[in-house]
Amino acid sequence: MANQFQLEYRVNAGAWTTLTGASGTALIDSAYIASSGTDTTAARLTAPADMTTGNFVAGYISDDTNPVAAIEIVDSYTEIEFCFELDDTLSTSDEVEFRLTDNGAVLDTYSITPKITMIASQILTGAPAISDAPATAGTLITASSVLQALSGVASIATATGTPGSLTANQARVLAGVVSISSSLATAGTVKSDSTIPQTLSGSPSVCESPSTAGSLTANQARILTGTASISEATATAGTVAIQASIVLTGTPSVSQSPATPGSLTAGTPQSLSGVAAISEAPATAGAYTTGIIARAPPSLAAAEATAGSVVLGIVLTGVVSEADAPAAAGSFFSGLVLDRPIIKPGVTKLTPAYGVTKIT
Amino acid sequence: MTTQFGFQFYNDDGADGTALAAEDTHISVSEGVVRLRIGVSQPLTGTVVKTSDGKIVKTSDGKIVRVV
Numbered sequence: 001m002a003n004q005f006q007l008e009y010r011v012n013a014g015a016w017t018t019l020t021g022a023s024g025t026a027l028i029d030s031a032y033i034a035s036s037g038t039d040t041t042a043a044r045l046t047a048p049a050d051m052t053t054g055n056f057v058a059g060y061i062s063d064d065t066n067p068v069a070a071i072e073i074v075d076s077y078t079e080i081e082f083c084f085e086l087d088d089t090l091s092t093s094d095e096v097e098f099r100l101t102d103n104g105a106v107l108d109t110y111s112i113t114p115k116i117t118m119i120a121s122q123i124l125t126g127a128p129a130i131s132d133a134p135a136t137a138g139t140l141i142t143a144s145s146v147l148q149a150l151s152g153v154a155s156i157a158t159a160t161g162t163p164g165s166l167t168a169n170q171a172r173v174l175a176g177v178v179s180i181s182s183s184l185a186t187a188g189t190v191k192s193d194s195t196i197p198q199t200l201s202g203s204p205s206v207c208e209s210p211s212t213a214g215s216l217t218a219n220q221a222r223i224l225t226g227t228a229s230i231s232e233a234t235a236t237a238g239t240v241a242i243q244a245s246i247v248l249t250g251t252p253s254v255s256q257s258p259a260t261p262g263s264l265t266a267g268t269p270q271s272l273s274g275v276a277a278i279s280e281a282p283a284t285a286g287a288y289t290t291g292i293i294a295r296a297p298p299s300l301a302a303a304e305a306t307a308g309s310v311v312l313g314i315v316l317t318g319v320v321s322e323a324d325a326p327a328a329a330g331s332f333f334s335g336l337v338l339d340r341p342i343i344k345p346g347v348t349k350l351t352p353a354y355g356v357t358k359i360t
Numbered sequence: 361m362t363t364q365f366g367f368q369f370y371n372d373d374g375a376d377g378t379a380l381a382a383e384d385t386h387i388s389v390s391e392g393v394v395r396l397r398i399g400v401s402q403p404l405t406g407t408v409v410k411t412s413d414g415k416i417v418k419t420s421d422g423k424i425v426r427v428v
Binding site for chain 2: 003005007028030031032041044045046048050051073074075076077078079080081082083084085086088098099100102107108109110111112113114115116117118119
């Protein structure tokens with residue numbers, strides 16, 4: 001006797017309903033399934049007790065036809081597959097169960113009934129990949145109070161044509177070797193609204209070597225340790241905007257040798273120790289503006305084709321060199337105190353011929 | 361006796377979609393397209409008869425149908 005299998009569903013143990021192509025939980029067209037339910041199944045499930053795949057009879061795969069065509073499975077088994085979309089009006093914790101009938105007539109036995117439980121958020125554990133190399137990245141939004149952790153080798157919007165965005169209301173931990181918006185044509189954005197500091201440990205890279213640098217915006221202190229790089233060697237340097245103290249240790253580099261240097265703007269005192277370079281040897285020197293203190297031994301716009309300018313309001317100590325041997329000298333203005341040997345006290349100005357002219 | 365004996369959920373990402381969970385495992389999702397494969401069987405019922413060379417199934421109408 002032939003059977004014509006039909007997929008039915010029910011929500012929260014309600015009445016069973018046949019899936020159709022209408023709205024709600026319904027059959028939906030798949031790019032991988034032929035129309036009219038003509039694709040056939042090969043055995044993928046574990047054969048039932050007392051049977052082997054030798055007892056398998058091909059069933060049907062459907063994305064638009066329910067019930068599928070009749071088949072004979074006497075002394076055998078089959079597998080029927082449907083492609084469907086869940087009703088977008090379902091609520092969190094709703095349970096949707098599924099069963100096959102013989103064109104509406106219930107089967108003799110249901111030893112197991114498939115079930116989908118609706119949830120509001122996704123929990124990713126182990127070594128998850130989010131939007132790994134899709135053509136267009138999606139968006140992961142979580143309002144959960146549960147800490148989300150990406151461990152192992154995690155990738156967020158890696159190498160996508162157009163990166164997506166990751167919005168978080170809680171602390172996020174990136175451990176191991178992590179990359180955010182690495183080598184993208186157009187860099188994405190990492191934004192945090194949380195009051196919890198975000199930490200990049202190990203060898204982190206933020207917006208490394210994209211053709212157009214993105215931006216990193218932070219409302220809390222950020223710590224870059226080890227070999228840290230911000231917008232390193234990009235054609236056009238990006239911007240790091242900070243509202244709290246930033247510490248660069250080891251051999252830090254800020255906008256090193258780009259064709260056009262970017263800018264570093266700070267509202268509070270910033271200290272660069274060790275071998276620090278600011279806009280070192282660009283074709284066109286940038287400007288260094290401070291309202292506080294610059295200590296020795298600073299080198300300002302050394303050996304430039306065109307020198308930049310330094311404007312200081314307070315103190316220069318140690319061995320100071322300003323506009324050292326440029327083709328065209330720059331300008332140096334000091335309004336207050338110079339406490340080490342200098343050519344003339346008071347306000348001085350270097351001429352283009354490397355001489356010194358006292359301005360009275 | 362027709363029995364729904366097993367199932368598996370798949371993604372709609374290929375001719376044979378990748379499994380969303382292990383066989384006979386319910387899933388939790390927030391939205392989206394899902395593929396569901398359900399297995400049904402219809403074994404013959406009858407009496408298992410011991411013969412000199414093994415066991416066979418003898419149906420209620422006396423037919424010998426399968427060596428088990």
